[in-house]
Structures are given as C-alpha cells and as structure tokens.
Amino acid sequence: MKKRSSLILLVNSLAIISAFLIFQNKNISDRVIIAGATILPMSSDNAEIEAVLVDKGIIAAVGDLKELREANEDAEIIERAGQTILPGLIEPHTHPLASALLGATVDVSGFTHPNRISVISALKDAADGMGISPWLIAYGWDAAAVEDLERPSLEELDQISPERPMIILTQMMHEAYVNTAALSAVGIDPTDTNQTVHDGFVRNQNGTLNGTIREIDALGIMFEKIPPAPDSATELLLRLQYNKYAKAGYTSIGIPGVVGRHSDAIGLVKKVADRKASPLRSYLYLLKAQIKEMELGGSNDFKILGMKFWMDGSPYTGGAAVDAPYENNKFTIERLGIPANHKGTLNFSPADLQSMISDYHAKGYQIAAHVQGERAARSVIDAISKAQKDNPNPSLRHRLEHNALITDELLARAKNLNISVGFFVDHLTYYGDTLPKIFGDDRMARYMPVKSAFDKGLIVTLHGDHPSTPINPFRTLQTATTRQSRSGQSISGKDEKISIYQALQAMTINAAHQLGQGAEIGSIEIGKRADFTFLSADPLTMAPETLHTIEALETWKDGQPVDTSSINWKNIKLGFNTLIGILSR
C-alpha cells in the first residue's frame, strides 16, 4: 500500500506540474489585432467579424482586418489560423471550493466506477491508506448512475472502516452514509432507539440507525465534526481549481452559494479570485448565514450579486418537490429509498419564504433559488411575484436554478417577472437512462425544458453545478443539443433540443445577462472586456454528437492570455505532510 501511495504521489505530482505548463503564455502587448480565426461574436446582430482590436484589455474595434490594420499600425497582429474565437465562456452555476475539497477525497463516482464491486474496493483501499483528514471522506456515491449500487448497511460500513470515522457523500450531496465511528463522533449511538436525533438520520424498522443521512441540515451536523483541512492546503486546492476552470475554457464563473469548509470561505474565494493574475472572474451569491455586513458589489474580478437558497432537494433522493408523486417501483423505493407515493417537501413554509424573498428583494439582492420540482418553482415564483408587486424593481432579475420539471405555465410567469432560468442539462448525460424510472415517460418528455424557455423569450443559461458533474463545457454544449445519455441509449425530451447557436448563447451572452454583467462580458463587441475562449474547431460547423471533441486551446482575460502556471508558491505556507496528503489523495 505504501508503494502504491508513493506511486500515486509521483504520478499526481507530474500531472500537476505538467498541467501548469499547458498554458505557458507570456504577456502580450497592450494593443493587438487578433485575426486568422473564425470569430463568433455572439452579439445581438451577430455581424461577421474578421478581426478584433484589443486596447488595454478592452475590445476597441471589430471588423475588417485590412481596415483595422491600416488604422492601427502600432498594434501587434496575433494570428490564430484554424481556430474559432468565442467570447470567454461563462459558467453561471458552479461551486469551486466544494469542487476543490471534494477533488481531494476518495472518488467513488459513477464517472470512475462501473459497478458496486469497484466502488467498495476503492473504499477498502482508501481505508487502508492515508488521506488528507483523520476521517475517511469519500465523494460521488451514485445509485442513479451505477446500476447495481445498493445502499450500504451500517454493518458493511463498519466492516470497511471499523475504527476510522468514514463518511461517503453522494454525487448530488443530498445524502451521505456514515459508519458507527462517525456517528459516535457526533454523540450518536446507532443502537439507541430512544435517543433524540435529527430527522435526517434514517432509522431501520426496529428503530436503530442505518447509517444513512439525508439533506443539508443533518449532513451539517456531521460536517461540523470533521476536522477541517489546514487553511493553506484549502487555498492551494482552490487555486488549482480555478486553473481547472480556465483550462476547460471558462473565463467567468457564478457561484450560487460558497459551499465547502474553511474558516473564512468567502474571504478565501475573494483572496483567490480578486487578484490580477486570477484566471477567472467570480460572481457570488451568499448563503443566508454568510450575509453579514457584507456589501453587494466588488471589483471586476470578484463581485457579490445576491443570495442563494434551496427551495427543494435532489430528484435522486426524493428531494425534488413535485406535483405528482415519484414513480413507485423497485428502483425508486428500494434502490433510492424514496417512500411510495412520495412528492418531496419544500424547505420553507409559504410565510417564511415570502418574508425572506421580500426582505432580500427590497435590499436589492439578486435571488438565486434551487428549484427542481414544479411545487418548488411555483412557490418561489409566487413569492417573487408578491415581492415585485409590493416593491417594484423589474430590473432586479432573480434566478431559478436547475428547473428539472418547471412547466410551460411557470416559464410564462417567470418571463413576465423578468426571472432568468438556468438548466442543469448534464442530468440527461449521466442519468438519462434511469430518470424515466423516477419520473415516468410523460414527465421526461418535458424534463429540463430548455427549448420551451428559449421559445418564450426567457434568458436561458446552462450549467454543470460542479462538483455534481465533471467540468467540461463542450459536453454540456453537446447534451443541450442532443439530449442524449452517456450510454447513447436514451434521448430525453427530444422536442427540447436547442440549436448549437442557442447553446452557445446560453454559455456566453445569456450567462452574462443572468449575472447582470451583459454590458461588460459575454460577447465580442466594442467596449466590452477582451475575454476570449479559443476553440480547436467551429461548433457551428459540427454534428451535435461530436461537440464533446472540441478543445479549449487558450483563454484570455482582459486582453491577456491566462497563465495557469502562475501559482505563487511563496505565498502559500504548506507543510510537507499536508502536500503529500493532498497529492496522494
């Protein structure tokens, strides 16, 4: 096992070092003309452009190469023959700190493991090895993606890790499995049928606990007892995470809720995001508990836009608050543990929801609400409708997140209230084959109704909600246009496919509008910031099924190539053991 850890350490170190070298760009001059590539401006008139003049980080002119050249003889010409240039890609819903931290845990995901044997053996290996934390933390358990993944019993968890506290987080992070040592750490005796514990700790029929924990409040009780990683290690992981987004092609991210443990999570994101060499712009929505005296606003690299809350949970745990019950079958009841005739619950009473939304709306906070089921979307729309009526501020554009089962009628109401909608279409990539068992064919025909939302004229965006899925904008692009599952076996809601151009709009200009930054970023137009993503191919000329083969060759922010090798190691005080801990797991 020691040998294996050292090998993993070596391989990972090399991978990380080589990753630093990929975008090794030197700064270029302040005035450049970019030409030779196909340019997709994503502007409202979508005028054809042959070249772009960048002056001190701003797009100063666009148009004909010969004319730009004659008028700007001092500008350096940058040739990008064969490439395609988009405005910098924008990911409007992602969680960088959680991605950074969970990236350092034991991977038990369906992206890596084909079956239960493989998942359990990864856990057993990890229980024998070392890790970043005295707890064994695994992430990615996914009964909806790994076909034979029965829920673990407490006995099985105790066998895998008899003494070291172990927590296995599910992919969507709405459920976890813990062993007896972990329960003991929070003062719970699983055999005591009389002990008062939070509802989220699931009991067997005989009243003992079965090791399953559901939804955020109960998970929080557990998280509080897990010793945190050293702040310096977390900072390093977050910086590496920022580089990952940039390498994937993103130049801006929206963070609806900074989730992930750190003594000052917002301060850490600000530190990593708000510096000249940062590869990304970050736009934040704070959780209620994080909103203190913090002011809205910020710099060009780091801005606080509003607040985020969860109105319901995940479809895969019965958390989505739906109108008609989940399908009753072996898969939903036995595998996913969803009770028969279940409809999910709302996280707020109507009165509490109304007072929260009216309050933040009045203060000028943009509100981002997690809504998967119809009931969740309806409640939030009702509350926003009343808040806008009592205190009209139509330009304050609130957001609905994920929108698995939002209906036509609700989309129409959202449009009238100037609410934008973001879709987590990668559900269809990873769960397209199993979702019909959860919601049935009728509901699947309108699951994630992206085209309906476009047709109604809403501001529509697409997101990956990392770490819920691996970062890959081109997979998201492909899924929105094909709606095909990873296996190729299912196409969910074929009438809700959008065009490649619409998907690109969703990932650039629409995302900029959703974040309220449409005047600054999101298209290649005069006066906007010179943020670009250089692609290996022109998506508009490709078959939708092949879009995932596109590569991001380079990103630029403020007129300069992003350099992801620029981690300043001197500023990060990191113990050697911590570093080994991170690299080996």
Ligand SMILES: [Zn+2]
């Ligand atoms: Zn999220």
